Amino acid sequence: MANHYYNAEDLGKFGAIGEYQKELADKFFGWYGEVFKDSALTAREKSLIALAVAHAVQCPYCIDAYSGDAYEKGWTEAQMMEAVHVAAAIKGGAALVHGVQMMNKVKGIAM
Amino acid sequence: MKSLQALKHALADAGHQVDVLEHEKDFPLFRDKLEPIGLFPLKPLVSQIFQVNVGKMCNQVCKHCHVDAGPDRKEIMTRETMQLCLDVLKKNESFTTVDLTGGAPELNPDFRWFVEEIKKMNRHIIVRCNLTIILANKRFNDLPDFFKHHAIEVVSSLPSYTKDRTDRQRGDGVFEDSIKALQMLNEVGYAKEGSGLILNLVYNPAGAFLPPSQPALEKEYKEALLKDFGIVFNNLFAITNMPISRYLDYLLVSGNYVSYMEKLIAAYNPTAATNVMCRNTISVGWDGFLYDCDFNQMLDLKLSCTESTHLSNYNASLIDKRDIVVNQHCYGCTAGAGSSCGGVVAE
Numbered sequence: 001m002a003n004h005y006y007n008a009e010d011l012g013k014f015g016a017i018g019e020y021q022k023e024l025a026d027k028f029f030g031w032y033g034e035v036f037k038d039s040a041l042t043a044r045e046k047s048l049i050a051l052a053v054a055h056a057v058q059c060p061y062c063i064d065a066y067s068g069d070a071y072e073k074g075w076t077e078a079q080m081m082e083a084v085h086v087a088a089a090i091k092g093g094a095a096l097v098h099g100v101q102m103m104n105k106v107k108g109i110a111m
Numbered sequence: 112m113k114s115l116q117a118l119k120h121a122l123a124d125a126g127h128q129v130d131v132l133e134h135e136k137d138f139p140l141f142r143d144k145l146e147p148i149g150l151f152p153l154k155p156l157v158s159q160i161f162q163v164n165v166g167k168m169c170n171q172v173c174k175h176c177h178v179d180a181g182p183d184r185k186e187i188m189t190r191e192t193m194q195l196c197l198d199v200l201k202k203n204e205s206f207t208t209v210d211l212t213g214g215a216p217e218l219n220p221d222f223r224w225f226v227e228e229i230k231k232m233n234r235h236i237i238v239r240c241n242l243t244i245i246l247a248n249k250r251f252n253d254l255p256d257f258f259k260h261h262a263i264e265v266v267s268s269l270p271s272y273t274k275d276r277t278d279r280q281r282g283d284g285v286f287e288d289s290i291k292a293l294q295m296l297n298e299v300g301y302a303k304e305g306s307g308l309i310l311n312l313v314y315n316p317a318g319a320f321l322p323p324s325q326p327a328l329e330k331e332y333k334e335a336l337l338k339d340f341g342i343v344f345n346n347l348f349a350i351t352n353m354p355i356s357r358y359l360d361y362l363l364v365s366g367n368y369v370s371y372m373e374k375l376i377a378a379y380n381p382t383a384a385t386n387v388m389c390r391n392t393i394s395v396g397w398d399g400f401l402y403d404c405d406f407n408q409m410l411d412l413k414l415s416c417t418e419s420t421h422l423s424n425y426n427a428s429l430i431d432k433r434d435i436v437v438n439q440h441c442y443g444c445t446a447g448a449g450s451s452c453g454g455v456v457a458e
Binding site: 038042043044068071072073074076 | 271273275276316318320321322323324327328331
């Protein structure tokens with residue numbers, strides 16, 4: 001076991017998860033491939049969504065993969081950064097909106 | 112910005128480039144990819160495209176240029192060598208298309224004469240026009256009319272429909288001039304319905320990555336260029352950058368060489384290998400030497416049939432039976448949907 005949790009080379013080994021459970025891995029990769037095809041949304045639009053979600057879930061492998069993919073598909077630096085801001089705003093908002101829950105509790109117990 | 116040759120850069124030497132491709136890192140050999148599908152040695156099909164590099168002089172100095180072209184390059188095809196091209200075309204009717212490239216081919220002083228002589232033989236002509244040449248000097252302003260008069264297919268690079276990415280690769284101000292030139296071509300009828308005048312654009316990545324889907328990109332280009340500038344065009348060719356000359360230098364300096372080659376190799380597509388352009392093309396250098404493709408030309412990898420490597424001793428029976436010269440750069444033409452001077456070769 002390495003003395004760190006993330007290794008950039010591991011991204012290229014993603015397919016190897018099938019060594020331990022091939023059937024589920026095959027289903028996942030088949031489904032994954034279908035998800036990112038041109039359909040009601042274009043593959044290009046899906047790539048930008050994936051970039052934003054990658055930041056929201058803070059997955060370094062996904063950020064690596066979709067920073068390259070989104071740029072290759074023609075999104076500009078500014079558009080990509082705005083997508084990251086969208087992810088950050090949702091994450092920030094998600095934390096802040098729970099402030100209402102806090103307020104509800106406090107108001108319920110305060111005199 | 113100067114050419115690698117003017118800078119006396121080591122990569123200006125074709126032999127050094129081949130050395131880098133073969134030894135910088137031990138990648139799987141390209142020829143070993145051809146053997147299992149019965150394509151090694153790679154053999155030609157029917158020779159249909161006669162691609163002529165009429166000179167390395169160019170008004171632009173693009174960062175990715177595999178020709179290392181620029182204003183400081185003085186290699187120009189002479190009228191005598193052009194006459195040798197015409198002689199070969201006359202004797203070899205299988206060449207239905209003549210593809211003129213450079214540099215900026217229009218900078219050759221005999222360019223227009225050459226076009227007119229080829230048209231007398233009723234061959235289809237493609238000119239790889241960099242667009243900005245049309246505005247570079249008053250004497251080139253009439254090129255759209257000249258192209259129209261000879262029903263030339265114009266193929267022009269525009270690496271993005273945005274100014275930022277285009278200028279980053281091709282130089283400051285190139286996007287603006289390219290847009291003006293495209294509008295001039297549209298004005299004389301290019302890409303207009305019913306005109307029969309073909310205007311195709313070329314996309315190539317402005318960085319160390321592969322092109323995205325050609326059909327999807329073409330749709331985006333068409334929408335953006337029409338909406339923003341009222342420009343129409345016929346087809347978009349998505350071309351992969353080859354690890355040659357200035358692009359090879361960029362890959363090495365930016366630390367992307369190994370990962371780029373790995374990407375090309377991982378994306379190797381046997382169908383694309385079957386359809387590579389060198390199987391139906393002969394590439395002619397400015398000095399009349401013969402190659403399997405423009406990339407082999409820049410690496411100085413001449414035809415393997417040693418008794419017929421120049422226009423002056425063109426021997427169709429030897430050339431048609433030759434083994435096509437392949438090396439590690441060929442991964443660039445077989446990655447993903449493949450790549451050629453006409454875009455993807457496999458879907």
